Amino acid sequence: MKAVLKGLPSDFPLTERPYEDMAGALGITGQALIDELSALKRAGYIRRVSAMVAHRAVSYEGNAMVVWHVPDDEMEKAGAVMAGFDEVSHCYERGTGGYWHYNLYTMVHARTRKDCMVVIERMASRSGIGDYRVLFSTREFKKTSFTIKND
Numbered sequence: 001m002k003a004v005l006k007g008l009p010s011d012f013p014l015t016e017r018p019y020e021d022m023a024g025a026l027g028i029t030g031q032a033l034i035d036e037l038s039a040l041k042r043a044g045y046i047r048r049v050s051a052m053v054a055h056r057a058v059s060y061e062g063n064a065m066v067v068w069h070v071p072d073d074e075m076e077k078a079g080a081v082m083a084g085f086d087e088v089s090h091c092y093e094r095g096t097g098g099y100w101h102y103n104l105y106t107m108v109h110a111r112t113r114k115d116c117m118v119v120i121e122r123m124a125s126r127s128g129i130g131d132y133r134v135l136f137s138t139r140e141f142k143k144t145s146f147t148i149k150n151d
Contacts, residue, residue: 063110069129089109102132
């Protein structure tokens with residue numbers, strides 16, 4: 001399992017048979033790799049194998065982190081509502097650190113800031129959470145997917 005996770009490339013090969021190509025580097029078949037990834041997903045170690053879109057490169061200028069103040073007894077419901085929006089790429093509960101009260105964080109993506117605000121307003125309405133702040137992205141310094149370092 002760990003060998004498969006460590007052996008996956010950070011860039012998905014743009015070839016006709018990417019799983020076969022990745023599997024070959026691991027010394028297994030493409031089907032064995034798919035089976036291993038499926039087992040990792042069923043076990044809860046991974047959620048999915050997917051592309052990471054460079055939002056600005058594909059004209060998505062409305063990218064915002066939205067911080068929400070959610071009462072503890074409403075966190076499960078609010079988290080599920082927020083995570084259910086297609087425009088949300090990340091949804092996390094975080095501690096407040098004792099210096100501010102925002103405890104749910106979402107990354108919202110849309111073509112424009114106006115479109116992003118429409119989504120955020122729908123999120124607020126659907127969740128019933130009205131205490132939030134919108135922090136639009138202004139510059140990207142780094143964006144990578146998680147990788148396991150070889151020991």
